[in-house]
Structures are given as C-alpha cells and as structure tokens.
Amino acid sequence: MVGGWVGIPAVLGGGDRLGAWLGGALPGGRHGEHPSAGLEYGLMLLAAAAGLLGVYLSWRWTVGRPGELGDAFGGLRRVLERKWYVDELYDRAVVEPYWALCRASDRFDARVIDGAVNAGGTLGAIAGHVLKLFQTGYLRNYALSFLAGAAVILWLFLR
Structure with missing residues (x-):
C-alpha cells in the first residue's frame, strides 16, 4: 500500500514524494526528468496486461484444464515434481x-x-x-x- 503510494507515476498526479522527503538527508541528489507521458502509460498498460495474463493462465491451468500445463512442460513438470x-x-x-x-x-x-x-x-x-x-x-x-x-x-x- 505504501509502496504504491510512493510510486504513483507523475502522469497520474504523483511525484517523487520519497525523494522530496529524503532530499534534505541526501545532499547532492538531483531530481531527474520524468519520462514522457506516453512511456508511462505504455509501461502501466504493459504491467496490467502481464498481471491479467498471469491471472488468466493460472485460472486456465488450475481450474479450466489442469493437465494441459503438465503436458506443455513435461520435463519441467518432472523437475518441479521432484523438487x-x-x-x-x-x-x-x-x-x-x-x-x-x-x-x-x-x-x-x-x-x-x-x-x-x-x-x-x-x-x-x-x-x-x-x-x-x-x-x-x-x-x-x-x-x-x-x-x-x-x-x-x-x-x-x-x-
């Protein structure tokens, strides 16, 4: 929760709150430029897509057709089953x-x-x-x- 609050992108109205708070304690630190809004939106979209893909694949391989994952990764499955x-x-x-x-x-x-x-x-x-x-x-x-x-x-x- 705190990590998300600290890392709110500038494009969504966030800022470098942690850096500003630590600014007096860390002399010589210079605030860098924010990436472009397009890059920030693209990275947010990529992170959300990766999370949704993970949720879908985990549902499909555990609830939908659980044997399919084992068939797809036979050797890796054997290694994982053998710890x-x-x-x-x-x-x-x-x-x-x-x-x-x-x-x-x-x-x-x-x-x-x-x-x-x-x-x-x-x-x-x-x-x-x-x-x-x-x-x-x-x-x-x-x-x-x-x-x-x-x-x-x-x-x-x-x-």
Whole structure:
C-alpha cells in the first residue's frame, strides 16, 4: 500500500514524494526528468496486461484444464515434481556417505572393539581354568604350597 503510494507515476498526479522527503538527508541528489507521458502509460498498460495474463493462465491451468500445463512442460513438470532433485542430491551427497560411515563404524566396533573385549574375557576364562587346577579347597594343599614357596625363597636368600 505504501509502496504504491510512493510510486504513483507523475502522469497520474504523483511525484517523487520519497525523494522530496529524503532530499534534505541526501545532499547532492538531483531530481531527474520524468519520462514522457506516453512511456508511462505504455509501461502501466504493459504491467496490467502481464498481471491479467498471469491471472488468466493460472485460472486456465488450475481450474479450466489442469493437465494441459503438465503436458506443455513435461520435463519441467518432472523437475518441479521432484523438487529440483534436491532430495536425490542430498541423499547422494550426505545421507549415503553417512550410512556408509555408520556401516564401517559398526563393522569396526564388532570386529576390533568387541574382539578386544571378548579376548580379555577369554583370557580371564583361560586363566581361571588354569588356576582351578591349583584351587582344590583342601587346606593341607595350600599349606604345602606355602611351605614349598617359603623354602624356595629361603634357599634363594641363603645361597
């Protein structure tokens, strides 16, 4: 509304109201000549005709015969229906590499990380099986082992 009021052509009684209002704030600005009345009327007629043509074509292609527009612009219609192929481009540039990285990370986790953790558990189980041979639960065996160890240590010191 304000833009239309500011831009009323001189031929219709308008003027450069915005330029006059800003004239004191913008020194050195010189008011140019107005175009001829014929040029202004021609441009107004051209703008009105373009607007009316747009209204007619939009009515015809949406209400009148909607399939006609799609038939007239088959390739462009396909591009517009596919949203300029932005989703496909995004899938190939971002989503597919992301999922490839996720799959590689999953394989690394399953083989390397889980392998190291499971190897630690397996080594613990093997150590438990070996130590189980020495853990009989009989106190006399423990005392004998202690005495044998003490004898070895004493022999090492006295040598």
